[in-house]
Amino acid sequence: MDLITKKRIVGYKKNYNLKKSLFIMKCFIVFLLMGTLQGFANVSYSQSMKFSMDLKNSTIEEVLSFIEQKSSFYFTYNVEQINSSRRVSVSVKDKTVTEILDQLFAKENIGYSINDTHIVLFKKQVNTSQPNQNGKRISGIVKDNKGEPVIGANIIEKGTSNGVITDLDGRFDLNVDNNAKLIVSYIGYNSQEISVAGKSIVEIILKEDSKALEEVVVVGYGTQKKVNLTGSVASLSADEIKDRVQTNVLSSVQGTVPGVTVISRPGSDPSINFRGRGNLGVSSPLYVIDGAMADANFFANLDPNSIESISFLKDAASSAIYGSRAAYGVVLVTTKQGKEGQIQVSYNGMVGTKMPSFKPELVTSWEYAELFNEAKYNSNPAGGKNQGFTNEEIGWFKDGSKPDLYPNTDWIDLIYDDHAITTQHSFNFTGGTNKLRYFTGLGYVYDTENLRNRNNKRYNLNLNISSDLTDWLTLRSSVKYIQKTREINGGTPSMNNVLIVPCTFVAKQSNGEWGSVDAGNEASGTFAGGNPLRAYDTNNWNQSKRENTMYDLAFDLKPLKGLVITGQGVYKLMESKSKNYNALVDDVPSFLKPGTTIKGTGNTLNSMSMSWESDSWLTYTGTANYSWTNQVHSFSTLAGISYEHYKYEMLGASRENFPADTFTDMSAGAASGANYKNSSNSYEYKMLSYFARFNYTLLDRYMFEANVRADASSRFHKDNRWGYFPSFSAGWRISEEGFMDSQKDWLDNLKIRASYGSLGNINNVGNYDYFANYSSKNSWGSELSYTFDNVPVKVLQESKPANPKLGWEKVTLTDLGVDFDLFNGKLRGTVDYYIKNTSDILLAYNVPVETGITKAPSQNIAKVRNKGFEFALTHQNKIGEISYQISGNISTNSNRIIDLATSDDIIQNLSGHGVGKYILRKGEAIGSFYGFKSDGLYTQADIDAGHYYTYGGTVPNAGDVKFVPQRDLKYGEAITNADRVIIGNDVPKFTYGLNMSIGYKNFELSAFGQGVNGTDVGFEVYQMHPFFHGQDNPRKFHLKRWTEANPNPNAIYPRLYDASSPHTAYNRSFSDYHIFDADYFRIKTLTFGYSIPQSSLSKLGLSAMKLYVTGENLFTFRADDKIEDFDPETAGGVVQALGIKSLAFGVNISF
């Protein structure tokens, strides 16, 4: 026998370095107890030395090395006989070497002999274990409810010591008695007993022990077992938000949690809203990141890959501990923390492309000319049919024969690039010893936009370190750093100009000069200067950088068993710098009059401006948490105190008149005079809070919790500075009751819970609202100055009257909920019903004009009630090799204004244009549009018969909007403001999300859709009306207007008039003609992924690798069939940015 012996020379433990650098071992302690079946009676080092290990997917050789490293053992074996590269996973705690070896070689027919620390492995003689006379051989497989094989499960023949453990594939073979019963058990799962009578092959599905299902959820100032929650808390894990093209965490959570509405308006940061709009101003939640208060911006820019979980505290019971800031919910984010063990590295990368979801469709130049003529003719029929353009001109537009004079300019096509690039990379490193654990997350995002010459970059660093200084003191420190930069090289075409500069204007002349001709004539400076395409070509630049850093130092002190005292100090610092340069630009040369230029289209004064902004947020928090538990009772109590100081400062400067456009520093600009400007701003607030929580659980089934917080804020006069916010909640786990035992086979968990509490809101109170102030600036921030004899004199003017009575907005929230888990976890669900009453709502509403007050102070005046259902259901199952999960959530919200104090109605402008209106009216919902109700358009027959009403002194024509009077009016009488009604609402009646994923072998497909129902959008001014300023571009939908040739009384747009016609004012009066259906269902993400099989990965030294393709917003189903070219998530008013859809390829790798 050619015995090749491989002898290992063993060093002493801890000094041993693994030779293999390609693989990175992952080991940590798990609480695992494994029944031993085969054991040696042994008394020696081999029995006293115990091992704990958790090696996943390692080779036999690695396992043996690990044992050698941790002990004095050394192995000798014949590499021919022993397949040392076989991959196994070993997860044990406090096991002897023999127990480990038994498990390692259970199926391998490998024997061993131990001589003190020397272990020799050898191949055993073939042992043909024959079934005995009354016995048989049974084969089986043990799986969990997800269909994954359970490795190392114990199979014992009942009543004997005969047993075996499952192998790496979850399989086992055992010789048993013909009528034997097998007991199958595994830690974390309920034991199962099965009869093998008449069977030779069995498949056993182990059901997770519900006690193991005790998922922990992050709650305010602590964590709680999910089953013990009495409040309404929804949580998301890291898996649920990664693999999305969104660089913004807020967008990533859109639609995933019922009752949490994320609105991603094109062009603006997404906003988040819990359970409907409670108030009439800002109703955004509080963001808490690793225990530290932060803002929406910080949250939105976290690297999704470094997030461990996100909890949404929806009811008063769970959020009252955050008191005055929690009225609109709390978002708790936990980032990944270090884990003891070898360094573990993962990489996530993605590259993709983004394109506009919907682009405005503008008319062609000949359509423009025809519509323009029509508008002019309708306004002044005596002027004839060709007041704007001759038929000959229209012909030139159409045939394109004179592109320098009569073009057809498609701004959308010229301005927007169809494909922008987005790429993201992130690395996570985690590891540590049992005394020191660390996590490092690095992220990088690079983004271009569908507008040219610009790029955005984001760098993320998240460093979390925790160290156990002693067994009673743990120090935690973390630094989170986010840097966002944005660079624009060139100017930015204005979205407004895309609509304002007509398509009859030449973008670029054939001689290469910028356009100077509009429909055959020299264009106005407004158009030639506003040429959106030309904006790209300037030497303007803009650079901005925002750095957001959160320094977090905390300690946990455990002086007594059950008592934890935690102190945390957080300093969040935001610094933002931006620099903007407007370069010299030549006037546009005149194409028609060579040698001359169009005045005012250039820039003769270059300028640079710079701003520096900083906000700092210092928070100290101290808590003491004591918990005590025995078999029957379990209680914990928490008391805490926190102090906050927020400060904002801004410094801005601008200089003009640089000698050349090459400077990048301001110092080269004008040193005095009008071209030398500086500005500044600052504000601060402070807050002191006390809070406490008491938690009691009886027999794991009756739960009770109470919270209270007291807040004092510098924003209030000291006489009414304190606010108190208590909450109570209770839960009952019916499924744990004795009488439910019979239902155990299908009912895993059933809990009902109820909560009531009160919260506050401070978001709508200005920092200095209780002061009556005098200012030297007007409400737009420009300096007020008069002059006596050419000497400027300061002007001080009341900026805002005081409201010393100013107080908190108060929210009381009642929540009833049911949580259930059915059919072995195949069906899980949560139902909640809530009533949220907001009172003393702060509203800086328009006070009567007669007071002369232009900037009204906030007052605690209104009451609003929100009611709604939230329902989430998840079904998961496995059929054959296909596993799938379907989950859906739906939330309804109805919203009523209960009281508006002394005001009947508060009517607000949609924007400064005074066109569209919102109304706040007692008994009605927030977000109601207020205007005239229409009944289509007047027909000629209506007019001829005198069946019309006048409005604003205008007698309507056929094709004008038929406003419906709300009073008893006779024909010919005037419609007035008294005829306005509520004509729509922009707050969804319900929102829903649908999540589906299917896995087959290594493939997975997931789709996530989100929709809203019962919402309207109101458009106004040049977004809605053609020729708004006189010559603005109409859109394609205007082609479907009313005309004399096509007198459709329900045409999408009334008869056209030019801007000066009183009929224009008549038709533009805010009515339901300007309101559109904004309901939609959108496939937010669609992802197809493939996980590389383990066998291929080992060659690469990787532990996991997944490739995927993902798309965002690829498909949209919309209710609006009128305009069709706006993104339904758009805000209304005037659209300033386009929505985005994207497609990306990504990879996730763990080493």
Add this chain to the structure above:
Amino acid sequence: MKTTFKYFIAILLVTGTFNACDLEVVPPSEISAENYWKTDKDAWYALNACYYNMPALDIWDEMCTDNAHSHKPWEGNFEFVQQNGVSTAAPYGNYTFESIRIANNFLEKVETCNMDEAIKNRMKAEARFFRAFAYLELNQYYGKVAIIEDLLAYDAPNVARNSVEEVRNYILKELAEVATILPEKYDGSYLNEAGRVTRYGALALRARAALYFGNFEEAEKSAKAVIESKQYALFRINSLDEAELKEAAEMELFIDFDKLGINRDKFIKGMFSYETLWQGANASPANPEYVLTREYMADANACDPYRYTYFIPLSMSIYHGYSSFEPMQDLIDAYWDIDGKTMRNTISVNDRKAAYQEIWNHAKNLSNEDYKAFSTSPELTNYNYISEFKNRDSRLYVTFMFPFKGWHGSAKGEFYYKWNPDLINKNGNESWTGFSYRKMVAVDPYDRFNNPDDYPTIRYAEVLLTYAEAHLMNKGYDEEVKKALNDIRDRCGMPNVPENLSKQEAIDFLRNERRIELAVEGHRYNDVRRYGSDYCKKYLNGPSTAPNGYVVINKQWDDRMMLMPIPTSAMDTNPLLRDDQNPGY
């Protein structure tokens, strides 16, 4: 030891964290009321706010009449006013009480200032002057309006409108009272700056108000007091500068001085006296014609943003021109013949169209040099179109830019006005009426956009016209009336007014003279309404055309336009207004 350490940390935590729990803050960039209203300086700052809010140029009102037009709907709803198209949702006017609150705030709070009582008393009179001024404006737009003399709280009960009578009496009473308190003039020192409202400023405003109200007795009384004070005179120049001399030479094309026996020197100096009273160093409280002055200067926060780029077309700008305000043919037609008493027979729209077509066909393709040569050559006068601009009132030539007319003293220097009719509906920064303003246009603009020149909110010429009209209504067309009007005529280089006119002839004559002298200053809007329904029906109806026949606006008059609608936004915040809207809305 270990336990001690633990407690040490715990104590450190609690004390260290919460020793700084001071929750007091103060506004960093504004002054809170508790720290204000202590000294005369505080009073001064606050009263400056009244001056800052002083009404000045009222060109917007002008565009609601037959004088002018704006083809830019975003500048305001003027076209709707001209076409009887305003509504509560598309209103016109300025329904604001901001200035009134600023005055009321001053009047209430100044009491706590520790300062000279006499000065405090005078400053209160100044604040009351501005409050009355604000009420006059409100009354002109809306008739009935709530009289508010207290500093209302934001949650004060809604207030109803007072009657027109009450508002008018209130304005006259207040102005009469403050006139007794305010000094005749100021010494220029701190708190006594020269540009402040004087007794005569108050009386001049009172004369204006009384005239508007049809109270000719009070109007005459107040105007007379101003005139008899001998503090004021019409502005006159004694010499011409280079640019004016150049233009004077070119005026030979337009005025047949010798043929008509016109005193060249008087006419030319009259023209430029009238033009330059608004310009440069002449624009100051020191100008004898300035009765009430809104002061401006070359400073980013203290200049007038309107009297430059808004007035001029882009084609004449050094940087920008918006042509937002454009005078109309109707106003041009109102200017006297050079005899100062006859009106030109208006030619038909088609004849003018043909005449303009003829001259434009010749001129449109000329180079800049050739255009200038043409505009300054006698050949110009061969064209029929130019005959409309021959031998007219001296003020016409300096109030407007009309086609081919040169202006040598403009901000750009020499400029020959060119009007391209093809740009109507195409180029919004050019005039669509055929004319642009010249009167009040900055000749030394600040920061390329703004006018740094002071503005005479009330000038002596208006006082003379008010006096003349009030006296005419009270006593008839007599020497007093003629004396006042001839002062105005003499200054602008025009002949005396007619010796004998019947009362009605005199009224018609005076109305037109007033329209010419005060053109562009915003009075026309108030004047036509007080002249009554018949006058409005005559002047504010029918098409206004450009020289090429283009209908600039088809004016529609309805008597509801006598008052503007209270806007929806105001009714929405004060329900008491809903049942008290002006008639017709």
